[in-house]
Amino acid sequence: MRLDIILRVIAKLLIPFALVFALYVQFHGDFGPGGGFQAGVIVAASVIFYALIYGLPAARRVVPDALVEILLAVGVLIYAGVGVIGLLLGGNYLDYFVLAGDPVHGQHRGILWVELGVLITVAAVMLKVFYVFAGRRRDAGEGGE
Amino acid sequence: MGTGSRSVIILEELTAVVLLTLMGAAAIGIARQRNLFGVVMLGGIYSFLMATVLVVLDAVDVAMTEAAVGAGISTVLLLGAIHLTGGTESKPIHRPWLPLFVVAVTGAMLVYGTLGLPAFSDPKAPIHQHVAPRYLTEGPEKTGVPNVVTAVLASYRSFDTLGETFVVFTAGIGVIALLRRRTPRRPREHDQEDRKS
Numbered sequence: 001m002r003l004d005i006i007l008r009v010i011a012k013l014l015i016p017f018a019l020v021f022a023l024y025v026q027f028h029g030d031f032g033p034g035g036g037f038q039a040g041v042i043v044a045a046s047v048i049f050y051a052l053i054y055g056l057p058a059a060r061r062v063v064p065d066a067l068v069e070i071l072l073a074v075g076v077l078i079y080a081g082v083g084v085i086g087l088l089l090g091g092n093y094l095d096y097f098v099l100a101g102d103p104v105h106g107q108h109r110g111i112l113w114v115e116l117g118v119l120i121t122v123a124a125v126m127l128k129v130f131y132v133f134a135g136r137r138r139d140a141g142e143g144g145e
Numbered sequence: 146m147g148t149g150s151r152s153v154i155i156l157e158e159l160t161a162v163v164l165l166t167l168m169g170a171a172a173i174g175i176a177r178q179r180n181l182f183g184v185v186m187l188g189g190i191y192s193f194l195m196a197t198v199l200v201v202l203d204a205v206d207v208a209m210t211e212a213a214v215g216a217g218i219s220t221v222l223l224l225g226a227i228h229l230t231g232g233t234e235s236k237p238i239h240r241p242w243l244p245l246f247v248v249a250v251t252g253a254m255l256v257y258g259t260l261g262l263p264a265f266s267d268p269k270a271p272i273h274q275h276v277a278p279r280y281l282t283e284g285p286e287k288t289g290v291p292n293v294v295t296a297v298l299a300s301y302r303s304f305d306t307l308g309e310t311f312v313v314f315t316a317g318i319g320v321i322a323l324l325r326r327r328t329p330r331r332p333r334e335h336d337q338e339d340r341k342s
Contacts, residue, residue, distance in 0.1 A: 025209070030290045033205035035298060041213040048221055069321070076314045079307055094303040096288075104289040111290060111299040114306065121310050125317030126218055132324040133225040 004053070011053040018046035026119055030111065036118030043119070044126035056134050065131060068124050075121025082113045161201050168194045179234050185223045192216035206294045276301075 022042035025034035051059030083094040091098035096110025171191040178184045192215030199208035263270035284296040298306055 038209045107288040
């Protein structure tokens with residue numbers, strides 16, 4: 001158990017950079033490659049990395065199951081909500097032009113929120129799938145083998 | 146300039162051919178391997194090679210997704226599944242000739258189908274004539290987003306992306322519904338309850 005100190009130290013060093021990179025991919029997606037889906041996967045991957053090195057219970061303390069399940073729905077709601085706001089402001093569903101006084105600015109704002117919704121849902125789903133897979137014990141297989 | 150760009154194209158094609166050959170080797174390795182740990186590792190390698198091919202094809206957004214999902218998270222999930230089910234593939238009961246025949250015929254038909262397609266990256270191909278020019282010329286100024294992939298994904302094709310987000314959401318809900326335990330109980334108790342039902 002003591003031998004994994006290198007892994008632990010390296011993980012501690014790398015995870016903040018992975019998270020910052022996810023934010024970069026998210027917010028720089030307008031200018032370079034990237035966007036909500038990629039950033040969400042990177043966020044989920046860094047938490048999974050943490051769980052692999054420090055154990056699942058530790059990861060569940062940092063990002064609790066209940067939070068992940070709420071975020072799962074919050075992302076979709078943000079995305080769909082942007083569409084509803086467009087309707088309320090007198091445009092079509094998911095019409096970004098009405099979101100701000102200047103149409104181009106409205107597009108920018110719409111894309112930003114929509115990508116945020118994608119990020120949250122994708123990260124939460126990936127993490128949740130990992131949690132439920134990794135959280136299962138081998139009890140069912142033990143009897144059969 | 147002319148010879149320079151031609152040598153770049155040749156280099157790109159060479160890289161793509163080498164990568165595709167390696168992918169073929171990985172696929173054969175996956176088919177022959179009986180140890181599932183090896184299969185998962187080869188699958189990860191296959192995904193990384195695919196991501197590199199996509200970089201060569203200038204589809205960096207897709208390459209990023211492939212590297213993160215295909216090589217990263219899928220590999221971890223499959224390792225988790227192996228941990229739950231056991232590490233070796235059982236011997237097939239049937240002989241592989243009929244499936245092999247079906248796969249070969251389908252593959253041959255698909256290859257035959259590609260003969261009717263326009264040449265790769267031909268600018269006169271119908272798909273590049275429809276809405277793509279409008280996206281490329283209007284996209285940056287109308288949406289204010291220089292990355293045309295983001296502009297198409299989040300603005301022009303926003304309904305599609307909303308649908309995709311719902312698909313991801315539904316997949317997550319499905320996995321939760323199938324695999325989640327209702328209350329965290331002691332494993333003993335849980336076992337017995339399983340046996341009763």
